[in-house]
Every structure is written in C-alpha cells, then in structure tokens.
Amino acid sequence: MRHVDDVPAVRPGVARLCAAGDGGDANPGEVTQGQASKVPDDYRRRQTLKNAERFITPELKAFEDKALSAQERALAREKWLYEHLLNELQPHVPQLTRFGRAIAALDALAALAERSLTLNWCAPEFVAHPCIEIRAGRHPVVEARLAETSGAPFIANDTLLGPKARMQVITGPNMGGKSTYMRQVALIVLLASIGSYVPAQACRLGPIDAIHTRIGAADDLANAQSTFMLEMTEAAQIIHGATEQSLVLMDEIGRGTSTFDGLALASAIATQLHDRNKAFTLFATHYFELTEFPRRHERAQNWHVSAAESGEDIVFLHAIEPGPASRSYGVQVARLAGMPPSLVRQARATLEALEAQSRSGESQVDLFAAAPAAPAVTCSEVEEALAAIDPDTLTPREALDALYRLKKLQSTPKP
Ligand SMILES: Nc1ncnc2c1ncn2[C@@H]1O[C@H](COP(=O)(O)OP(=O)(O)OP(=O)(O)O)[C@@H](O)[C@H]1O
Numbered sequence: 001m002r003h004v005d006d007v008p009a010v011r012p013g014v015a016r017l018c019a020a021g022d023g024g025d026a027n028p029g030e031v032t033q034g035q036a037s038k039v040p041d042d043y044r045r046r047q048t049l050k051n052a053e054r055f056i057t058p059e060l061k062a063f064e065d066k067a068l069s070a071q072e073r074a075l076a077r078e079k080w081l082y083e084h085l086l087n088e089l090q091p092h093v094p095q096l097t098r099f100g101r102a103i104a105a106l107d108a109l110a111a112l113a114e115r116s117l118t119l120n121w122c123a124p125e126f127v128a129h130p131c132i133e134i135r136a137g138r139h140p141v142v143e144a145r146l147a148e149t150s151g152a153p154f155i156a157n158d159t160l161l162g163p164k165a166r167m168q169v170i171t172g173p174n175m176g177g178k179s180t181y182m183r184q185v186a187l188i189v190l191l192a193s194i195g196s197y198v199p200a201q202a203c204r205l206g207p208i209d210a211i212h213t214r215i216g217a218a219d220d221l222a223n224a225q226s227t228f229m230l231e232m233t234e235a236a237q238i239i240h241g242a243t244e245q246s247l248v249l250m251d252e253i254g255r256g257t258s259t260f261d262g263l264a265l266a267s268a269i270a271t272q273l274h275d276r277n278k279a280f281t282l283f284a285t286h287y288f289e290l291t292e293f294p295r296r297h298e299r300a301q302n303w304h305v306s307a308a309e310s311g312e313d314i315v316f317l318h319a320i321e322p323g324p325a326s327r328s329y330g331v332q333v334a335r336l337a338g339m340p341p342s343l344v345r346q347a348r349a350t351l352e353a354l355e356a357q358s359r360s361g362e363s364q365v366d367l368f369a370a371a372p373a374a375p376a377v378t379c380s381e382v383e384e385a386l387a388a389i390d391p392d393t394l395t396p397r398e399a400l401d402a403l404y405r406l407k408k409l410q411s412t413p414k415p
C-alpha cells in the first residue's frame with residue numbers, strides 16, 4: 001500500500017513545467033520570461049506576469065475541468081442513486097409500511113411494559129358497570145419530575161366515581177394539586193384505554209367513550225378567538241359531545257371573565273354536565289360558591305386538596321380529601337412566587353377589606369389604596385430580602401452592600 005508521503009507533490013503536467021524552469025524552484029506551471037520560448041508546442045499560455053509566463057497543458061486543462069465539475073457530478077450521482085433506490089423499493093412499500101407499523105407498535109408496547117415494571121404500575125381491571133375507581137393513583141410525569149428535581153415524594157390519591165358520584169367539585173389552594181389530580185385521572189384512563197398498565201395501586205374502569213378536557217388559558221387570535229371565546233368554545237363542544245360514559249375535566253372554567261359572569265357560567269355548566277350529560281366530571285374551581293352545588297345535586301360531591309398554614313406561610317399537602325376547602329391562599333402563593341413585599345402587603349390589606357365588606361355588606365373597598373406601612377421587621381423579611389438577592393448578578397461592591405443591608409435588617413429591634 002502506498003503511504004501518503006509517497007504521493008507526488010505536484011501533478012504530472014506541472015512537474016514537467018517545473019523541470020522546464022531554471023533550477024526547478026519556479027512556481028508550478030510558471031516559466032521565467034527568458035525561458036518561455038523553450039516550452040513545448042502543446043503548452044498553452046494562460047497568464048503573463050511581470051517576469052514569468054504561466055502555461056497550461058491540454059492534460060492539465062482536462063484535469064481542471066474534471067475537478068471543477070466533480071461536486072456537481074457527485075450530486076447528480078447521489079440523486080440518481082437515491083431515485084434508483086426509491087424505484088427498487090417501490091414494489092415493497094406495502095410490506096415496508098406494515099413492517100414499520102409493527103416495529104412502532106412493538107416499540108411503544110415494549111416502552112410501556114418497561115415503564116410499568118420500573119415504575120411499579122398495575123394492570124387495570126375493566127368492568128361493565130359505569131365507574132372510575134383508582135386506588136393510590138399518581139401523575140407519572142409530575143412524579144418523575146419531582147424525583148429528578150427536589151426528590152420530594154409524590155402524594156398518591158384515590159378517586160371514586162360511580163353512578164351515584166358522577167361529579168367531583170374540587171377546591172383548594174393555588175398550587176395545591178387540583179390540576180395534577182385531575183390530569184392524573186385522565187392519564188390513567190387514557191393509559192388503560194390504550195392497553196397499558198397504569199400508575200396506581202389498583203384501578204377499575206367501566207366503559208369510557210371519550211375524555212374531554214377544558215384546561216388552561218390560551219387564545220387563538222389568528223382564528224378570531226379571544227382567550228374567553230376559546231374557553232367558551234371548548235366548553236360548548238364538551239357540553240355538546242359528552243355522554244354518560246365520558247370523562248370530563250373542567251379546570252377553573254369561567255375565570256376568563258368578570259367574577260359574576262364567570263360564576264354564573266361555571267354553575268350553569270356544572271348543572272348541565274350533572275343533569276343532562278351525566279358525564280363523569282372533575283370540576284376544579286376557585287368559586288367557593290360552587291361548593292354549595294353538591295348540596296342540591298345528588299350525584300356531585302365536594303373534594304378539596306389539603307394545605308396547612310404555618311404563620312404567614314402555607315404548606316401544600318397535595319392530598320385529596322372529602323369536603324370543600326375554605327380559601328385559595330392566592331396571596332401567600334404570590335408571595336412564594338417572589339412578589340415584592342409591599343405589593344403583597346397591599347394585596348393582603350385589600351383582600352381583608354374585601355372579605356370584611358362581603359361579611360358586612362358595607363361600602364366599597366378602595367382597591368388601589370396605598371400599601372399599608374411595612375410592619376416591624378421580622379425574621380421572614382430578612383429571608384425575603386435574602387431571597388431577592390441574585391449573587392450571580394452582583395458586583396463585589398454590591399454584594400458587600402447587600403450584606404450590610406441584611407445585617408441592618410436583622411438587627412432592627414422587633415416589637
Ligand atoms: N400529589 C402531588 N404530590 C406531590 N406534589 C404535587 C402533587 N400534586 C401537585 N404537586 C405539586 O404542586 C404543583 C402545583 O400543582 P397544581 O398545578 O396541580 O396545583 P393547582 O391546585 O391546580 O393550582 P392552581 O389553583 O394555581 O391551578 C405541581 O406542579 C407539583 O409540583
């Protein structure tokens with residue numbers, strides 16, 4: 001085998017030209033003016049320089065053309081080969097498509113089997129009577145995310161729906177786990193319906209013909225659908241489509257309009273789903289007025305996600321329990337989300353005034369009143385100030401200032 005170093009440094013036609021030069025150290029193809037008359041007849045002059053002439057031979061010219069058109073020819077060849085391959089495959093397309101589908105199905109089934117074993121899922125049981133009964137159900141994606149990030153355990157929850165309990169009105173704090181719970185029920189039903197094991201300890205399902213969901217706030221401006229219009233359009237489709245064998249998820253329906261409009265629509269939609277569609281319905285809401293609904297609708301029940309208060313903070317327990325919740329804890333959640341303390345104080349003061357007003361039916365609340373003065377510094381305010389610091393964006397000087405500010409906050413006498 002020839003080593004790379006053995007390959008001549010110049011091409012044959014050029015080598016001859018060098019030899020024709022005086023001393024062989026001229027550029028390839030270049031001959032000094034003095035020697036130009038000695039070049040062979042078949043050399044063609046290509047360029048005249050100050051002290052030299054450059055020549056080309058027919059052989060070199062042919063090689064140049066070949067090199068310059070190589071890419072084009074390579075592409076043409078590739079295209080030809082590809083078309084040729086397609087032609088050869090053409091008669092086998094039906095078998096190949098069937099084969100592709102079979103491999104895809106096998107892949108999906110193998111993945112579901114692997115997940116079921118690894119994640120400890122169970123085989124659902126299918127029965128003829130209407131029911132959705134899930135013991136210790138989990139949301140597989142939230143569970144996996146929690147394990148990856150905080151390592152916190154996922155709180156499994158039971159679901160019991162049947163002919164006498166077709167609707168759950170679900171209340172509880174923001175961040176409590178309402179949406180997660182509803183989606184986990186839908187995912188379990190979906191997984192069971194496609195023939196998979198499900199993330200639960202036990203699961204029994206009656207016939208389910210469809211899963212309808214109305215979740216989240218989105219719009220479709222390009223198709224003349226504002227946020228609320230889209231919400232109502234989707235809800236209308238559900239009302240028209242859901243049957244006694246459907247599972248319906250309504251996540252905070254009616255929140256895209258004024259409170260009274262929203263509440264009125266939410267209760268009318270709940271009534272329709274309960275009385276006419278009779279679908280299995282999970283109905284999450286922040287309208288506490290709707291916790292009255294089960295009192296007058298025998299197949300509806302109140303459930304809530306539990307939370308515990310500790311001082312100004314709130315701890316989410318994520319367990320679904322019977323009965324209505326009493327509050328939303330929206331202001332606490334906004335505080336946890338990093339809202340400035342003065343904004344949180346203003347919101348809390350307004351909330352208290354609104355609550356007092358609704359209790360007593362008194363005069364109107366000034367929604368835009370200035371935030372009340374900051375109370376004496378508490379330990380948690382030092383923590384808040386600490387949380388607001390982003391060390392990666394501070395200069396050394398700013399970091400030192402921040403440290404002094406924190407020390408000062410901490411040493412401010414408490415009442
Ligand atoms: N069962 C659970 N176990 C552990 N963590 C949970 C559970 N349910 C929810 N969470 C955590 O709480 C977060 C918020 O849950 P979710 O969005 O369901 O709350 P929500 O009650 O719907 O709140 P909102 O009223 O603001 O819509 C989830 O992203 C998840 O991290």
Ligand SMILES: [Mg+2]
Pocket residue numbers: 178179180251
């Ligand atoms: Mg939610």
